[in-house]
Amino acid sequence: KAGVTQTPRYLIKTRGQQVTLSCSPISGHRSVSWYQQTPGQGLQFLFEYFSETQRNKGNFPGRFSGRQFSNSRSEMNVSTLELGDSALYLCASMSGGGQETQYFGPGTRLLVL
Amino acid sequence: QKEVEQDPGPLSVPEGAIVSLNCTYSNSAFQYFMWYRQYSRKGPELLMYTYSSGNKEDGRFTAQVDKSSKYISLFIRDSQPSDSATYLCAIEENTDKLIFGTGTRLQVFP
Numbered sequence: 220k221a222g223v224t225q226t227p228r229y230l231i232k233t234r235g236q237q238v239t240l241s242c243s244p245i246s247g248h249r250s251v252s253w254y255q256q257t258p259g260q261g262l263q264f265l266f267e268y269f270s271e272t273q274r275n276k277g278n279f280p281g282r283f284s285g286r287q288f289s290n291s292r293s294e295m296n297v298s299t300l301e302l303g304d305s306a307l308y309l310c311a312s313m314s315g316g317g318q319e320t321q322y323f324g325p326g327t328r329l330l331v332l
Numbered sequence: 333q334k335e336v337e338q339d340p341g342p343l344s345v346p347e348g349a350i351v352s353l354n355c356t357y358s359n360s361a362f363q364y365f366m367w368y369r370q371y372s373r374k375g376p377e378l379l380m381y382t383y384s385s386g387n388k389e390d391g392r393f394t395a396q397v398d399k400s401s402k403y404i405s406l407f408i409r410d411s412q413p414s415d416s417a418t419y420l421c422a423i424e425e426n427t428d429k430l431i432f433g434t435g436t437r438l439q440v441f442p
């Protein structure tokens with residue numbers, strides 16, 4: 220079974236631009252969560268989608284948004300990029316049926332100049 | 333106070349040593365605890381998943397949860413250079429949200 224895939228793997232943007240990151244979960248998984256990882260703050264939860272609905276949201280500004288499509292693929296968008304948005308963005312998938320583990324993708328490394 | 337605290341290290345040990353990695357947490361309601369391993373330029377991969385207090389063993393890895401002290405540990409026996417990675421503790425706040433420690437970087441030298 221293929222794992223979680225994320226595209227692109229690396230991205231360089233400038234301040235003020237916007238960016239869209241994509242995540243394809245493991246086949247059959249309906250839940251996708253997004254995390255931001257930085258050296259100073261570690262891994263922080265952004266939001267989680269299940270069956271195209273946002274179920275939970277972390278403490279990030281409204282510039283961070285996401286969506287999920289009917290095939291469970293998910294995108295996250297960051298508008299008006301700031302230098303502090305430079306991070307590794309990870310998505311994780313699970314089937315969504317209850318207490319279970321999350322499987323992480325390799326991440327998208329975003330650098331904002 | 334952060335919900336999950338973890339010593340960032342780095343921790344450097346010789347091959348064959350026993351490694352102890354630790355986290356503390358603040359909310360006594362948490363019941364599901366995990367340890368992830370993250371190699372450089374990779375996403376985290378799940379190592380151990382435990383529920384409530386007690387020990388869980390998997391090969392050279394043992395996860396321990398002490399809910400009375402709000403303390404979780406991961407022990408690695410007979411450490412190998414391939415164990416060199418960042419180890420992240422995580423607590424499941426609810427079914428879809430994990431709270432991570434900042435990670436401990438481990439280096440096992442031959």
